[in-house]
Amino acid sequence: MAQGNPATTMDEFVKGLWRENPVFVMLLGMCPTLAVSSTVKYALAMGACATFVLVMSSVVVSLIRKIVPKEVRIATFIVVIATFVTIVDYVMQYISLPLYQALGAFIPLIVVNCIILGRAEAYASRNNVWKSFVDALGMGLGFTFALLCLGGVREILANGTLLNIRLFGDSFEKWGVMGLPAGGFFTLGAWLLFFNWLRERRARKLKEAE
Amino acid sequence: MSNTTPAARKADQPNSLHMIAVLGGFSFLSGFLIFFAVQATEAGIKQNRLEQLRGAVFQVLPGATSSQAFAVGNEGFRPVEIDDPTPGMKKVYAGYDDGGALVGVAIEAAAQGYQDVIRAIYGYNPESGRLIGFAVLQSSETPGLGDRIGKDPQFLANFFASDTSPDTLSLELTEDASGLAHAVEFAKNGEKSKPYQVEGISGATISSKAVVRMLNDSAQEAVPLIRAHLDQLQKGTS
Numbered sequence: 001m002a003q004g005n006p007a008t009t010m011d012e013f014v015k016g017l018w019r020e021n022p023v024f025v026m027l028l029g030m031c032p033t034l035a036v037s038s039t040v041k042y043a044l045a046m047g048a049c050a051t052f053v054l055v056m057s058s059v060v061v062s063l064i065r066k067i068v069p070k071e072v073r074i075a076t077f078i079v080v081i082a083t084f085v086t087i088v089d090y091v092m093q094y095i096s097l098p099l100y101q102a103l104g105a106f107i108p109l110i111v112v113n114c115i116i117l118g119r120a121e122a123y124a125s126r127n128n129v130w131k132s133f134v135d136a137l138g139m140g141l142g143f144t145f146a147l148l149c150l151g152g153v154r155e156i157l158a159n160g161t162l163l164n165i166r167l168f169g170d171s172f173e174k175w176g177v178m179g180l181p182a183g184g185f186f187t188l189g190a191w192l193l194f195f196n197w198l199r200e201r202r203a204r205k206l207k208e209a210e
Numbered sequence: 211m212s213n214t215t216p217a218a219r220k221a222d223q224p225n226s227l228h229m230i231a232v233l234g235g236f237s238f239l240s241g242f243l244i245f246f247a248v249q250a251t252e253a254g255i256k257q258n259r260l261e262q263l264r265g266a267v268f269q270v271l272p273g274a275t276s277s278q279a280f281a282v283g284n285e286g287f288r289p290v291e292i293d294d295p296t297p298g299m300k301k302v303y304a305g306y307d308d309g310g311a312l313v314g315v316a317i318e319a320a321a322q323g324y325q326d327v328i329r330a331i332y333g334y335n336p337e338s339g340r341l342i343g344f345a346v347l348q349s350s351e352t353p354g355l356g357d358r359i360g361k362d363p364q365f366l367a368n369f370f371a372s373d374t375s376p377d378t379l380s381l382e383l384t385e386d387a388s389g390l391a392h393a394v395e396f397a398k399n400g401e402k403s404k405p406y407q408v409e410g411i412s413g414a415t416i417s418s419k420a421v422v423r424m425l426n427d428s429a430q431e432a433v434p435l436i437r438a439h440l441d442q443l444q445k446g447t448s
Contacts (some may be wrong), residue, residue: 017226076236083240087247091215097258104357105325105350198367 003106009134015059016138017097022115023146024195033147034184040163043151045099047144049092049107050135053084054116058136067127077120078111085110116141150187154178231363235294260293262347263331267303267316270333270343274305274313278445282432304434310445314342317432321424324416325350328359330424332369334381336436336443341379344421356417367417368408380405381429387445389439394426405416 022028029050036046057080077158089107092100100107110116119139124132156162158179160172177183244281267277280287280303290296294301303316314335322329328351333343345359359365368379382391382405392406396419402409408425410418436443 068232069225069229072233075233079233079240080237086244090247090251090255093258094254097255097262101348102407 004171009131012131012134013138014134016140016142017145018142021142021144021195024192026111026115028118029113030188032106032109032113033143033150034181034188036103037141037150037184037187038047038156038158039156039161039177040148040151041099042102043147044144045103046106047140047147049088049111050104050110050116050143051140053081053088053110053113054119054140055133055136056084057081057116058119058132059085059129061124061130062132063126073125074117074121077117077125081116082111100106104159115139136206146191149191150184153187153190158183159168163168215225223260226440227312232386247318264292265307266331266345266347269345270316270331271303271305271314272343275308277303277305277316279303280443282435286409287442300432304307304443306445312336312440312444315432315436315443316343317428318328318347319424321420321427323349323350323351324356325334325421326419328420328424330360330421332425332428334429334436336440339383340383341369341381349417351414356414358411358414359417359421362411362414365411379408379425381433383405383434383437387434389430389434390403391425394422396422 016022020026023030023033032046032050036042057077061077061079064076064080085108088110089100092103092107119132119136123135127135153163156167157175157176160166160168160174175183178187243372251296264277268274271277275291279290279294280296281290281301283299283301287302290301292301301318302364305313305316314333316331316333318329318331320329322328324348328346329348330344330346332341332345334340335342344366346357347358349357351357351359368376378395382387382395384391390406392404395404395407397403397407397409399410399412408418408422410422
């Protein structure tokens with residue numbers, strides 16, 4: 001029924017991207033969010049890898065949801081997720097060795113990214129393939145969007161660059177700590193403040209309108 | 211306490227065979243998929259690693275414009291292609307400048323780091339007995355801490371001579387040239403006093419010590435051989 005209703009589909013998609021953004025609203029997947037958001041390039045690569053794994057495993061989990069006994073469902077989901085992560089691991093080495101090495105341990109760690117298992121368990125194992133696909137794509141892009149928000153701010157402040165393009169003149173004073181893990185926390189805190197402020201303002205306006 | 215009949219309870223019991231079949235079946239499929247992924251990417255990954263090695267050789271031998279790989283044996287060095295398989299034999303890479311003079315020798319080294327094995331390559335100048343370069347080939351050290359062994363300019367100054375830090379790590383031999391006169395040592399940040407010490411990074415002690423260990427292990431073996439058979443590494447004598 002959802003397949004024939006574009007409004008519902010759009011709603012599922014926007015949910016992950018904005019209303020239930022995995023990072024800014026649900027606060028899931030904090031480890032890679034803080035660790036690999038030091039530059040826009042790493043954020044994009046990490047977001048793409050996680051989105052691929054999320055979409056593929058959600059589709060597979062949704063396809064097999066009726067034949068997996070509930071006692072072994074988590075184990076089966078993990079096998080499915082780990083398979084796609086291993087494939088991503090090899091493909092990354094094939095595409096760009098330096099990028100693979102920059103992301104380092106965080107590619108294998110996608111297996112334990114709770115956004116992915118969370119969507120498999122909470123959504124894909126209860127909904128049809130099309131809805132699971134849309135949900136996973138929205139969540140994956142929402143995760144990528146959050147990584148880019150952090151990566152953009154951190155790269156500009158720590159290096160004065162965006163995607164390795166210099167934005168400022170020679171007098172730019174680099175703010176080194178923003179490239180380190182501590183900078184990740186600062187930036188995440190600032191973004192959370194901003195998004196919560198947006199949400200509260202909207203809630204207030206809705207109330208006033210009533 | 212439940213008032214279900216034994217038969218109903220039996221139906222509630224999970225069916226072990228079904229569970230084993232599902233888990234086993236998916237694991238089998240997973241292995242199959244991964245096998246195909248490895249098959250499809252293996253050649254390309256090997257090529258990438260080779261490219262990276264070629265680049266790293268020139269990076270750790272500043273001034274070199276051409277290089278030659280050598281297989282290391284007990285009787286010295288034998289020229290080989292960079293991608294020749296040399297089972298059981300280590301390889302070193304000699305770099306030459308435009309005039310064909312030997313700039314230095316790039317040697318691969320590895321040691322257990324904080325997360326996993328760290329593989330690196332360093333450039334050694336046999337004439338001065340000093341290191342002239344260092345680059346990390348493979349590491350999964352903690353981003354922001356351990357991975358600074360490949361980025362931190364102060365740490366890399368141990369190995370890259372510059373105007374401000376002319377004293378890079380020195381590898382002197384004993385009198386009978388059988389080994390290093392002093393083992394490569396770790397020194398805390400700001401406490402380096404001897405030419406055979408490496409000044410570590412505070413916050414990345416385990417990774418810095420792994421670098422010290424790999425340099426020492428590798429140099430104990432390679433440096434005496436390079437000094438003894440230096441003529442084989444010069445251009446035109448092979």
